[in-house]
Amino acid sequence: GAGVSQSPSNKVTEKGKDVELRCDPISGHTALYWYRQSLGQGLEFLIYFQGNSAPDKSGLPSDRFSAERTGGSVSTLTIQRTQQEDSAVYLCASSLEQGVEQYFGPGTRLTVT
Amino acid sequence: GNSVTQMEGPVTLSEEAFLTINCTYTATGYPSLFWYVQYPGEGLQLLLKATKADDKGSNKGFEATYRKETTSFHLEKGSVQVSDSAVYFCALTPYSSASKIIFGSGTRLSIRP
Numbered sequence: 001g002a003g004v005s006q007s008p009s010n011k012v013t014e015k016g017k018d019v020e021l022r023c024d025p026i027s028g029h030t031a032l033y034w035y036r037q038s039l040g041q042g043l044e045f046l047i048y049f050q051g052n053s054a055p056d057k058s059g060l061p062s063d064r065f066s067a068e069r070t071g072g073s074v075s076t077l078t079i080q081r082t083q084q085e086d087s088a089v090y091l092c093a094s095s096l097e098q099g100v101e102q103y104f105g106p107g108t109r110l111t112v113t
Numbered sequence: 114g115n116s117v118t119q120m121e122g123p124v125t126l127s128e129e130a131f132l133t134i135n136c137t138y139t140a141t142g143y144p145s146l147f148w149y150v151q152y153p154g155e156g157l158q159l160l161l162k163a164t165k166a167d168d169k170g171s172n173k174g175f176e177a178t179y180r181k182e183t184t185s186f187h188l189e190k191g192s193v194q195v196s197d198s199a200v201y202f203c204a205l206t207p208y209s210s211a212s213k214i215i216f217g218s219g220t221r222l223s224i225r226p
Contacts, residue, residue: 101162
């Protein structure tokens, strides 16, 4: 079946602009996660959604970052007033429930110039 | 806090050599432990997992044993192939918060024919 999909695959933006990154999880997966993979910081957890519960935002690096999940499916990660240090690959993952295997999408490579 | 420390790379081996990538962790409670692999140009995928002490995870000839007494989860393979060239990440989900994965820094493995 279809895996986790993310769009766009690549995004180049100017410093100070806002960007939106999209994630389509595997159908039926109730949990959705965002991670960031960068050269300096490795793989970092950003935010987690589970069903109708309040999201775990403990990994968001600043208030310029936000995410929403509409209808328990598609999620959008928004970065406002982008900075060069936001350049990274943003990975989305989904799973059936907490603690079991997470399936990762191919990522969105964000470059802030 | 919870953290994962893994062997720094890059690691370069000849085909059919024995592989060990060391991984140790710090966690409260009883975390689940994972090895993820990222092949060139591909997304992150789960290689193997272990959810309790003394469990052995295995897949594609790779093995790792959950050692609570040494807080370790070393990855081993008896005879590596060129196709094993990839970046390997040791990871855990904390018992107290099974919602997010905490990753090690990754080890780049290159296999020479």
